[in-house]
Amino acid sequence: MNILLINPKFDRYTRTLCTPLGLLSIATYLEVHGHKVKMLNRAAKSTDICKEFDEFKPDMIGCSFLSPMPLKDAVVVSEEAKKRGIFVVWGGPFVSSVPELCFTLGCLDVISFGEGEATILELADKLQAGEDWHDVKGLGYMQDGRFVRTEEREFLDLSKLPPINYEYIDDFEPLLYTNYNYDGLFGMYLSKGCTQNCTFCYNRDFHHGCRRQRPVEVLIEEAKYLKEKHGIKAISFTDELFGGNKKNLQYICRAMIDADLGLYWGCMTRIGIFDEEDFQLMYDAGCRWIEFGVESGSRTELARMKKGLNPDRVPVDLKICKKIGIITLCYFIVGFPDETEEELKATCELMNSIDYSRFICSYYNPLAGSEIFDKLVAEGRFTPPSKIEDYMKTKIFYSPKPNLSKVPTKDLKVVRSHMLWKSFTKKYYAEGEKRSYATARKDIIDALEALTGHGLKQGIEQFFITGYEFLDIFFYANFFPKTMKKYGLHRK
Ligand code: B12
Numbered sequence: 490m491n492i493l494l495i496n497p498k499f500d501r502y503t504r505t506l507c508t509p510l511g512l513l514s515i516a517t518y519l520e521v522h523g524h525k526v527k528m529l530n531r532a533a534k535s536t537d538i539c540k541e542f543d544e545f546k547p548d549m550i551g552c553s554f555l556s557p558m559p560l561k562d563a564v565v566v567s568e569e570a571k572k573r574g575i576f577v578v579w580g581g582p583f584v585s586s587v588p589e590l591c592f593t594l595g596c597l598d599v600i601s602f603g604e605g606e607a608t609i610l611e612l613a614d615k616l617q618a619g620e621d622w623h624d625v626k627g628l629g630y631m632q633d634g635r636f637v638r639t640e641e642r643e644f645l646d647l648s649k650l651p652p653i654n655y656e657y658i659d660d661f662e663p664l665l666y667t668n669y670n671y672d673g674l675f676g677m678y679l680s681k682g683c684t685q686n687c688t689f690c691y692n693r694d695f696h697h698g699c700r701r702q703r704p705v706e707v708l709i710e711e712a713k714y715l716k717e718k719h720g721i722k723a724i725s726f727t728d729e730l731f732g733g734n735k736k737n738l739q740y741i742c743r744a745m746i747d748a749d750l751g752l753y754w755g756c757m758t759r760i761g762i763f764d765e766e767d768f769q770l771m772y773d774a775g776c777r778w779i780e781f782g783v784e785s786g787s788r789t790e791l792a793r794m795k796k797g798l799n800p801d802r803v804p805v806d807l808k809i810c811k812k813i814g815i816i817t818l819c820y821f822i823v824g825f826p827d828e829t830e831e832e833l834k835a836t837c838e839l840m841n842s843i844d845y846s847r848f849i850c851s852y853y854n855p856l857a858g859s860e861i862f863d864k865l866v867a868e869g870r871f872t873p874p875s876k877i878e879d880y881m882k883t884k885i886f887y888s889p890k891p892n893l894s895k896v897p898t899k900d901l902k903v904v905r906s907h908m909l910w911k912s913f914t915k916k917y918y919a920e921g922e923k924r925s926y927a928t929a930r931k932d933i934i935d936a937l938e939a940l941t942g943h944g945l946k947q948g949i950e951q952f953f954i955t956g957y958e959f960l961d962i963f964f965y966a967n968f969f970p971k972t973m974k975k976y977g978l979h980r981k
Pocket residue numbers: 501503505506507508509510511512514515550551552553554555556557558578579580581582583586601603604605606608609678682690691692727728729851854856857858884
């Protein structure tokens with residue numbers, strides 16, 4: 490069967506056009522099982538879809554959604570496919586979390602829940618053989634006006650997956666980006682899911698609190714190939730919990746060192762699971778930056794989040810990384826449901842004690858598929874969008890909407906803006922690192938690139954969005970001395 494896999498265009502410019510890893514894995518899986526596959530990365534280059542359909546003549550298309558950002562383009566593509574009688578499948582974390590709403594658009598046949606490789610293969614095999622596909626595990630579809638969800642599909646054994654065939658990418662250039670002063674960065678993954686069940690995360694529903702890993706030897710072979718054939722210089726791991734535990738992390742790092750991989754890399758992982766010896770081993774294996782989800786400095790709030798994190802470990806781990814020469818970035822959330830002023834003060838206190846790390850601070854936003862989302866809906870404190878069109882509106886978070894905390898919105902804005910401003914104006918991240926890292930300059934370049942990212946119309950839109958965002962942050966970070974004092978925040 491001819492299957493066209495599509496990563497639709499986003500409706501907002503994003504600097505990091507990460508590798509469409511989910512689609513690549515699906516493409517490879519379908520190919521080794523005998524289907525003819527083509528992949529279109531419309532997020533990077535959007536071509537005439539009618540021409541694509543005429544040339545490749547797909548029997549089925551599959552669109553991928555990590556977030557709602559690709560909705561508009563996916564609708565255009567899917568409507569065109571439906572006109573031609575092509576079978577349309579949507580998959581990815583976003584559609585898995587709002588399955589029924591997707592069908593109000595009337596342009597798709599089925600959605601695939603969770604991991605898609607085996608589901609789409611079984612579906613394609615059945616369609617090709619003219620067999621009934623309605624009992625294929627992991628599907629959602631409409632039947633007689635009613636939404637049907639088939640039996641859940643068991644997870645794949647990732648060690649049985651074929652190595653990813655990256656040749657489905659027709660142009661590598663837009664996928665190689667620069668971050669933390671490292672260029673030629675390419676997104677890859679080693680593991681899926683996370684062992685922690687934070688109440689704000691989709692992990693509970695999507696990965697059932699499981700972390701599964703591909704064989705590191707397969708990853709190393711893929712990385713070597715990408716380095717030699719496509720000139721990648723560094724890997725940005727998309728794993729949600731890189732390494733998982735000490736023993737496994739050490740195994741991964743030693744394998745990379747033994748293979749003499751010769752690539753820099755960075756990852757996201759947890760505070761409090763690794764010690765100095767592990768971070769040193771990571772550095773020796775090429776790790777140059779680590780992103781940590783810290784979320785809050787308050788023990789009570791972290792417990793409410795089920796984060797399983799001891800805030801005392803944050804400055805300790807960050808200091809070790811700094812000493813070794815690993816750049817760090819910490820993610821924080823403000824405005825978490827029921828957050829108090831005292832809890833927010835604890836976050837500010839923690840932030841003040843870790844001056845050398847970069848921060849990203851977001852307002853809490855309820856994510857479908859998470860424990861807290863269900864709780865808020867059940868308690869009538871949050872009403873999720875009832876129309877898919879609401880997800881299609883570009884979401885820009887100038888303020889927490891809704892503010893479910895006990896902290897006034899203005900205070901949340903001052904704290905968040907202060908954190909972002911502090912990060913933005915910081916010059917160095919890691920003393921051990923020879924190269925200094927001028928954030929402000931880099932962020933300004935990113936913002937300017939964003940203006941030209943998607944043509945004139947989006948460029949103008951982006952100009953106002955970025956400009957407004959910048960002024961909003963600048964204003965709240967600098968013009969509320971009393972609020973800053975209340976939370977113990979300092980300019981320097
Ligand atoms: C790269 C990435 C990004 C990139 C690119 C996003 C993009 N291309 O759309 C950037 C940085 C832009 C980004 C932004 C955001 N992201 Co993001 N991102 C990721 C990340 C780190 C990696 C994705 C990946 O490669 N996974 C590995 C592959 C193998 O898995 P996969 O993509 O899920 O694919 C599998 C299945 O989903 C399924 N599947 C996927 N597509 C398809 C298609 C078909 C046809 C089928 C059958 C199956 C299928 O099968 C695949 C193979 O098993 C994930 C975390 C993660 N590790 O998954 C978060 C993640 C996807 N992001 C997430 C979020 C919340 C966001 C933001 C909303 C964050 C924010 N608050 O701003 C923004 C979106 C902004 C917006 N305006 O909407 C959440 C999504 C949760 C959810 N339920 O929707 C994730 C899961 C992180 C998390 N733990 O919360 N993100």
